[in-house]
Amino acid sequence: MLTLRAIYDDMEKLAAGLKALKDSGMWEYEAYGPTSLENLQDFMKGKGSKVRILTYVGGIAGLVFFWYMCIASSLVFKLVTGGKPAISNVSFIVVGYQGAIFVASIAAFLGVLVFARLRRKKTPAEYDSRFSGTDFGIVVHIRPEDRNRTTDILRASGAVEINELA
């Protein structure tokens, strides 16, 4: 396999490059940029995010756990305080609510770290430091015989620079 990296100075040109690659039947590519690329999802393989499900599950788990903690610990003493029975579910709503948001927010954060694979100090070889500044980029993995055709597609879409990576 061969890896090509194309640099774009404009987001519209990046979108044009991705569309051209998709139309030519290639799917082994990745887009990079210094701003959110979510609006390019029509040209990309991955859509949506599992972070939503993880957050939802975290919220339910947090609600159940914290509410249960209130009930279970109140049963240890069975004390009537403030004229309210030991198990005062209206009061426990507050703790359950906070617990739901607590676990859901941690789940959302961990979800981003896990699914976006954010856990290293170094960046991969195909990354160019310009991607965090002013430029956008496409990294495409191709067979050696597709090299010229892919280069033509990328250049036609407005790539200002194309590098061949090992």
Added chain:
Amino acid sequence: MTREAMHRIDDQVLGSLGRPSRGYLAVLAICAVLVVAGAVAFGIQYALGMGVTGLSIPVGWAVYITNYVWWIGVAMSGTFISAMLFLFKVNWRSNISRVAETMTIFAIASAGLFPLIHLGRVWVFYWILPYPNTAGLWPNFKSPLVWDVFAIVVYLVLSLLIFYLGLLPDLATARDRTQPSWRRTMYAYLALGWTGKYDQWRHWTRGYLLIAAMAMPLAMSVHSIVSWDFAMGLLPGWHETIFAPYFVAGAVLSGFALIILLLVPLRKALHLENIFTVYHFEQLAKLMILMALILGYCYGVMSFMSWYSGDRFSRQFEFHRDFHSRYSPLFWAMILANFLLPLTFFSKRLRTNLAYVYVIALVVEVGLWIERFVIIVPSLAYGFLPSSWGVYAPRLPEIALTGLSFGLFLGLFLVFVALFPSVAMYELKEQAIARTEGS
């Protein structure tokens, strides 16, 4: 064109992270002195007990709790403002969001000190945390004070998460634009290998949106719970059903005012005048008008309800506090500072004058501190029996520990702006792209 604009944003924001000026170091030194003085005062209080403060029966809650409520208000508003403006897709939010979020984190740190300082026996603070222990001791989950612990911890965690997530793309930019040094190593570790890949943005955008969506109701609940610390009590002046929205309105107003207080010197010191423009201050001033009107309505409703309820104690307390007590001047000062003066922002000439906006923001902050003091102290000082009335005046430990909280907040903020981008660069770049597409 867009590329040049994006380049300028990087240069300008990252350029502000250079060597600190003398003025910066002088302010930082003042903050350090305040923190040390406060620490000494706390040491004395720790060794000798709460008797060294002005607290005594009947006033057991005073400046410490006033500080706590005030700082929690500021903290509540930072993430709330950032998340609210994000969810409503307000464009000018990008310029101020980082400062608002940073403000929240350090304000929670300052706020969190006061319940501990106020405890007296601070060494047993962990008894309020729910953990299985050999004594079988569990907190009373029906108490608003326990809810408070949960609310603050959850709000701190969520604020840190949204703050750090928002910082990730900018940490990567800083990592890639900094010469090899300890700073670069720090950015590299903190950026967690962010590359700006589509998949990263996809999950990041969803995660940020979800946490922002949770921040809104959480922020509301945090200050509502703080208000219930009082509203659940039976004292006249505390036992008010309007307290939750009243506290939230005051908190948001204090947040807008503090952002102005931080941004005006920051733009000058870091030469960010074209990022924090007069337009941003004008928008903040307009929002202050809204919050001042809501606050004014709350003041009116509370006085009206004291009269309309027919409750003799409530009526007499309000009348005495507002017109005849030693706290009456403070009550009217708070009406002037929090309700009347912000309304002068109806004048475009005044709200676009930065010096005027700054002064009013300062007055509002003082007014909101006074408001919390007026809520807390008179209700305790003037109880149901005149024979048990008392007075409260702060002593040196309260003053020194208040100074500590301000020194800590400002010091941490200054350290942050020297080390990390004080503006969300990736958002400004998105705006630059949107402007080009729109033109």
